[in-house]
Each structure stands twice: as structure tokens, then as C-alpha cells.
Amino acid sequence: NAGVTQTPKFRVLKTGQSMTLLCAQDMNHEYMYWYRQDPGMGLRLIHYSVGEGTTAKGEVPDGYNVSRLKKQNFLLGLESAAPSQTSVYFCASSQRGKGLAGGEQFFGPGTRLTVL
Amino acid sequence: SQQGEEDPQALSIQEGENATMNCSYKTSINNLQWYRQNSGRGLVHLILIRSNEREKHSGRLRVTLDTSKKSSSLLITASRAADTASYFCLMTTDSWGKLQFGAGTQVVVTP
Numbered sequence: 763n764a765g766v767t768q769t770p771k772f773r774v775l776k777t778g779q780s781m782t783l784l785c786a787q788d789m790n791h792e793y794m795y796w797y798r799q800d801p802g803m804g805l806r807l808i809h810y811s812v813g814e815g816t817t818a819k820g821e822v823p824d825g826y827n828v829s830r831l832k833k834q835n836f837l838l839g840l841e842s843a844a845p846s847q848t849s850v851y852f853c854a855s856s857q858r859g860k861g862l863a864g865g866e867q868f869f870g871p872g873t874r875l876t877v878l
Numbered sequence: 879s880q881q882g883e884e885d886p887q888a889l890s891i892q893e894g895e896n897a898t899m900n901c902s903y904k905t906s907i908n909n910l911q912w913y914r915q916n917s918g919r920g921l922v923h924l925i926l927i928r929s930n931e932r933e934k935h936s937g938r939l940r941v942t943l944d945t946s947k948k949s950s951s952l953l954i955t956a957s958r959a960a961d962t963a964s965y966f967c968l969m970t971t972d973s974w975g976k977l978q979f980g981a982g983t984q985v986v987v988t989p
Contacts, residue, residue: 766920795977804882804966804979805921820977852920866911867968869920 764788768853768870775843775877783838783873785853792858794836795820795867796828798849805852811836812858843877850874882969882980890986897954899983901967902947910943910950911968915982921966924952957987 766787775781785794792813797805807820809828817828825847827839836855840847854867882903891897901910909928913921927934927943927950934941940953954961967980 797979802981804884804981806979807977810977854921865909865926866923867913867921869913869922871920872918 766853766855766868766870768851768873770873771871772874773876775840775875777844777877779843780839780841781843781875782840783851783853783875785836785838785855785870786834787836787853787855787868788834789855789857789868790833791855791868792833793856794830795854795856796826796836796838797852797854798822798847799852799872800849808838808851843875845877848875848877882967882978884965884967884980884983886983887981888984888986890988891957893958893987893989895957895987897957897961897985897987898951899965899985900949900951901969901980902949903967903969903978904948906971907945907969908972909970910941911970912939912941912950912952913966913968915964915966917963924965954985957985959987959989961985962987 769784795810796808799805806822811817811830814833829837851873853870856867884901911926912924915921925936925941927941938955943950964982964984966982969978
């Protein structure tokens with residue numbers, strides 16, 4: 763039982779390049795989330811998904827796209843990376859619950875992305 | 879803008895002392911959760927308190943919630959060096975996409 767895994771762990775991009783971050787969970791959770799964490803700030807929600815085939819925008823969705831083709835996977839894409847997207851990205855999952863108050867979230871180890 | 883604010887931003891204590899940190903928020907919540915983050919790692923869930931609860935305990939952790947003041951506190955008793963980490967509060971509401979984390983309190987426990 764690996765929990766939540768993220769690939770890659772580190773990545774350096776040049777401005778304008780694209781990439782996809784992969785999140786996988788093996789806990790059969792319905793809900794999945796992508797956050798970014800910047801120095802001195804808490805995590806900010808980028809996009810979330812309440813089930814396979816559904817996604818929705820969070821607080822800071824601009825510049826990112828997501829897909830949830832399989833229940834266990836949640837992909838975060840950057841189509842044209844910008845230096846402002848330099849951050850640490852965390853994926854999380856949780857069980858179904860009332861709204862997003864579903865309860866405990868399980869986090870992956872993070873992906874450290876630098877955009878030059 | 880973030881819904882949650884935490885204070886203090888940083889806290890330095892010695893082993894055996896208690897550590898208290900606070901989280902304040904602006905709008906009504908469904909529940910409030912506390913997480914710990916060790917340096918370079920993901921967040922780990924500590925405790926969840928629902929809006930109709932006032933106090934909860936888990937081991938050396940005690941969480942209170944005052945909905946009239948829109949604030950919560952996390953108390954770590956008899957701290958250990960292993961408690962050194964950043965602590966975040968997460969506010970959840972019934973509005974989809976309105977998850978909000980506080981900016982965190984960095985706790986350093988020295989032996």
C-alpha cells in the first residue's frame with residue numbers, strides 16, 4: 763500500500779515548455795486534489811476532482827489543466843510554463859464525504875518544479 | 879486571499895514544554911483540520927474538529943474551536959524534538975473549491 767505517489771520528484775523547465783505531473787493513489791479514494799505551496803504561504807488549491815471523469819477549478823487554476831481518466835490517477839498539466847509557476851506541487855486524496863468536508867486528506871511527497 | 883491566518887508564524891521551545899498555535903478564519907466552516915509537515919515532505923493529518931464540536935484530543939494534541947470568534951488552537955503538550963515541523967490548519971466549507979489552508983506555524987523543539 764503505497765498511499766499517494768507523485769512523479770517526478772524534481773523538474774526544471776524553461777519558460778514556455780510543457781509538462782505533466784502524475785499523481786496516483788491506491789486507497790480507492792473518490793476525491794483528489796492538486797495544490798501548490800510557495801514560501802511563506804499555505805497550500806493553495808489548483809484543481810480538484812470528485813470522481814473519475816470530473817474535474818473542477820480551485821483557487822488558483824490559471825495556467826494549469828487536469829484530467830482524471832482513471833479513478834486512481836490525477837494528472838496536472840502545464841501547457842506553457844512560466845517562472846511564476848515555480849513551486850512545490852502536492853497531490854492529495856480523500857474519501858467521499860459531505861462536500862469537500864470529506865475529512866482527512868492523504869498527501870503525496872511533492873514535486874519541486876523550477877521554471878527558468 | 880487566504881481565509882485562514884495562523885499565529886505565531888514561528889515558535890521555538892525546549893523539549894517538555896507545551897506549544898500552542900492559533901488559526902483564525904473569516905467565513906463559516908464545516909470543519910477545521912490540522913496538519914503537520916516535516917521539512918521537504920508532504921502534509922500529514924493530525925486531527926479534525928467539526929463546527930459543532932468545541933474540543934478534541936488525540937494523544938498529546940488538544941484542539942479547540944470557537945466558532946463565535948472564528949478561531950481554533952492546537953496545543954502540543956510535553957513537546958519532543960520529533961515535533962519539529964510546520965503546522966497548518968485547513969478550513970473546509972460546503973462550497974466546492976473553497977478549501978483554504980493557513981500560512982502555517984513553524985515549530986522548532988530543541989533538546
